[in-house]
Amino acid sequence: MARLLASLLAVAIVTAAMAFTTASGASYTVGEPGGSWDLQTNLTAWASSVEFHSGDQLVFKDSAASHDVVEVTRSSYNSCSAASPISKFQTGNDTVQLGGVGIRYFICSVPGHCVAGMKLEVRTSQRKSSCNSPRRRRRTGTARRGGACLGDDNAAPGSSGSVSSWIAIMLLLLGLTF
Numbered sequence: 001m002a003r004l005l006a007s008l009l010a011v012a013i014v015t016a017a018m019a020f021t022t023a024s025g026a027s028y029t030v031g032e033p034g035g036s037w038d039l040q041t042n043l044t045a046w047a048s049s050v051e052f053h054s055g056d057q058l059v060f061k062d063s064a065a066s067h068d069v070v071e072v073t074r075s076s077y078n079s080c081s082a083a084s085p086i087s088k089f090q091t092g093n094d095t096v097q098l099g100g101v102g103i104r105y106f107i108c109s110v111p112g113h114c115v116a117g118m119k120l121e122v123r124t125s126q127r128k129s130s131c132n133s134p135r136r137r138r139r140t141g142t143a144r145r146g147g148a149c150l151g152d153d154n155a156a157p158g159s160s161g162s163v164s165s166w167i168a169i170m171l172l173l174l175g176l177t178f
Contacts, residue, residue: 025055025098025127030120037062037069039113043120053127056098060106064092067118070109071096077105077121080114098124 028050035041037060060069069089070082082088088109089096098104101124108118 025053025057027057027059027095028052029059029061037067037108037118037120039116039118043117047120047122052098052122052124054098054100054124055127056124058096058098058106058122060089060094060096062092064090067092067108067110067113069094069096070107072105072107074103074105077107077119080107080119082107082109082114085109098122100124101126 030037031041031043031046035043035046037043062069071086071088072082073084073086076082076084096104096106104122104124106120106122107114110118
């Protein structure tokens with residue numbers, strides 16, 4: 001009986017760990033590889049090369065003395081105005097969680113920087129739940145994505161696999177021990 005309880009506890013811990021890993025998002029340093037939150041990087045091209053999902057995070061790395069990151073509304077983004085910011089980041093190493101589906105707008109409020117192109121529009125979509133769903137391959141960012149399917153050649157390095165697949169494997173192994 002004690003062996004059964006220990007086995008069930010082990011399965012529960014592994015399943016919980018898998019679920020946590022699957023729920024975590026990817027972390028993207030803005031502009032990488034080869035660029036950053038600066039005046040030289042084509043931030044529009046960079047953003048269009050990445051498919052952002054709810055749960056992902058953006059890391060803005062810049063010179064805090066030269067730049068800042070200001071989240072603004074669409075109209076403020078279009079006019080490069082930081083007069084009514086949603087939020088402002090000034091450390092030079094700022095992380096922004098992408099918590100929902102939609103579009104978010106970021107600009108640098110240093111005079112002249114936004115109009116010179118230092119602005120970022122981020123479109124966040126819902127994570128696909130099916131292993132058979134078509135998926136755009138990410139070309140940039142730090143792979144920390146969970147939810148890849150077992151045997152998926154397009155899975156990001158370090159992917160955890162789908163929770164249901166892992167649960168099935170754990171239950172199979174549990175059944176083999178008895």
